[in-house]
Amino acid sequence: xxxxxxxxxxxxxxxxxxxxxxxxxxxxxxxxxxxxxxxxxxxxxxxxxxxxxxxxxxxxxxxxxxxxxxxxxxxxxxxxxxxxxxxxxxxxxxxxxxxxxxxxxxxxxxxxxxxxxxxxxxxxxxxxxxxxxxxxxxxxxxxxxxxxxxxxxxxxxxxxxxxxxxxxxxxxxxxxxxxxxxxxxxxxxxxxxxxxxxxxxxxxxxxxxxxxxxxxxxxxxxx
Amino acid sequence: xxxxxxxxxxxxxxxxxxxxxxxxxxxxxxxxxxxxxxxxxxxxxxxxxxxxxxxxxxxxxxxxxxxxxxxxxxxxxxxxxxxxxxxxxxxxxxxxxxxxxxxxxxxxxxxxxxxxxxxxxxxxxxxxxxxxxxxxxxxxxxxxxxxxxxxxxxxxxxxxxxxxxxxxxxxxxxxxxxxxxxxxxxxxxxxxxxxxxxxxxxxxxxxxxxxxxxxxxxxxxxxx
Numbered sequence: 001x002x003x004x005x006x007x008x009x010x011x012x013x014x015x016x017x018x019x020x021x022x023x024x025x026x027x028x029x030x031x032x033x034x035x036x037x038x039x040x041x042x043x044x045x046x047x048x049x050x051x052x053x054x055x056x057x058x059x060x061x062x063x064x065x066x067x068x069x070x071x072x073x074x075x076x077x078x079x080x081x082x083x084x085x086x087x088x089x090x091x092x093x094x095x096x097x098x099x100x101x102x103x104x105x106x107x108x109x110x111x112x113x114x115x116x117x118x119x120x121x122x123x124x125x126x127x128x129x130x131x132x133x134x135x136x137x138x139x140x141x142x143x144x145x146x147x148x149x150x151x152x153x154x155x156x157x158x159x160x161x162x163x164x165x166x167x168x169x170x171x172x173x174x175x176x177x178x179x180x181x182x183x184x185x186x187x188x189x190x191x192x193x194x195x196x197x198x199x200x201x202x203x204x205x206x207x208x209x210x211x212x213x214x215x216x217x218x219x220x221x222x223x
Numbered sequence: 224x225x226x227x228x229x230x231x232x233x234x235x236x237x238x239x240x241x242x243x244x245x246x247x248x249x250x251x252x253x254x255x256x257x258x259x260x261x262x263x264x265x266x267x268x269x270x271x272x273x274x275x276x277x278x279x280x281x282x283x284x285x286x287x288x289x290x291x292x293x294x295x296x297x298x299x300x301x302x303x304x305x306x307x308x309x310x311x312x313x314x315x316x317x318x319x320x321x322x323x324x325x326x327x328x329x330x331x332x333x334x335x336x337x338x339x340x341x342x343x344x345x346x347x348x349x350x351x352x353x354x355x356x357x358x359x360x361x362x363x364x365x366x367x368x369x370x371x372x373x374x375x376x377x378x379x380x381x382x383x384x385x386x387x388x389x390x391x392x393x394x395x396x397x398x399x400x401x402x403x404x405x406x407x408x409x410x411x412x413x414x415x416x417x418x419x420x421x422x423x424x425x426x427x428x429x430x431x432x433x434x435x436x437x438x439x440x441x442x443x444x445x446x447x
Contacts, residue, residue, distance in 0.1 A: 008307070074392060167299055213290075
């Protein structure tokens with residue numbers, strides 16, 4: 001017991017590592033603020049493009065989505081961070097993470113929005129067009145708002161996954177929360193910072209998990 | 224320009240040299256993924272069945288377990304097992320840490336999905352089965368679960384695919400799976416072709432899986 005407290009819940013170490021971890025948390029938050037909106041807008045754009053009538057366009061979007069969903073995000077990130085510099089392009093870790101996350105998360109968000117748009121009955125579009133709205137206006141004012149509302153639980157669930165995923169940025173030495181914790185661990189020779197980082201993730205994300213659970217049970221109750 | 228691009232990313236001699244290594248990683252990735260899927264889904268089903276007994280204390284702990292594992296990033300769990308547990312004397316290999324972490328994460332998600340499936344079976348099914356004289360377990364096993372599992376297949380497939388892709392995280396704790404082998408190849412040859420090869424290996428492995436996921440989604444779609 002003593003050993004567990006010393007090794008995992010060491011107050012002195014928490015106090016010493018706290019500023020470090022908080023700086024890491026700040027970067028994690030910043031990263032989320034950059035990659036989540038980018039991914040959502042990218043995904044929405046993909047979904048809108050895939051409503052085109054052309055089979056070629058639809059096929060290209062589906063290929064993009066499947067291609068980037070097939071790669072583990074870490075593989076994508078490593079490829080960009082360690083592979084692209086061989087072209088003579090210098091990439092900052094933050095840029096590499098942003099690009100990797102954009103490619104990955106936009107495909108996931110894209111699939112969600114596509115399902116949402118497909119869930120809207122044809123009559124909605126026809127009715128909107130018959131009132132004189134252009135096809136773009138129909139999408140913006142009629143289809144997308146309803147589609148988005150229908151897929152909110154999936155959007156929240158994917159966003160939770162994206163927030164958790166930011167921890168892989170530690171692999172390319174971006175000093176976010178997990179990286180800060182690993183650094184603090186190697187300096188102090190004590191695992192407390194990692195445990196504490198876990199507690200921070202838990203504190204931030206638990207409300208989101210509860211919210212999702214509620215969505216899921218509500219969905220079941222509707223059937 | 225094109226030549227130098229090919230020389231950098233599709234260097235055939237380098238690729239040939241590191242192909243056996245990547246192949247080894249491929250096999251290990253498949254083994255790891257299969258182990259995770261089996262243990263994660265079985266444990267998840269078991270927890271959902273336990274939860275259907277509606278023992279209050281037990282269910283409280285199941286919900287806590289599921290919530291914690293859904294809130295923590297998988298990489299944090301892996302690092303916890305591999306780098307933090309040794310300080311209390313528990314040591315495990317990178318393979319074991321990755322397997323255990325991802326299995327637990329899959330267990331949590333699978334439990335939620337199976338539980339939602341069990342709840343989705345109308346109450347009348349329970350009552351009808353019990354009134355024919357079937358026991359609780361018989362009802363669960365022969366009437367409720369077969370119906371519940373059918374609707375859980377699409378979400379479970381997608382979640383399982385997402386979690387098996389996490390095997391790449393094993394590279395961080397020195398598991399010799401595809402990504403790790405590719406990175407080793409990169410640092411030995413100072414050429415990113417092994418990375419390209421690794422990326423291709425992931426495509427070979429996961430493109431069929433992603434397509435399977437799409438198919439399952441339409442095949443088992445909930446009929447309204």
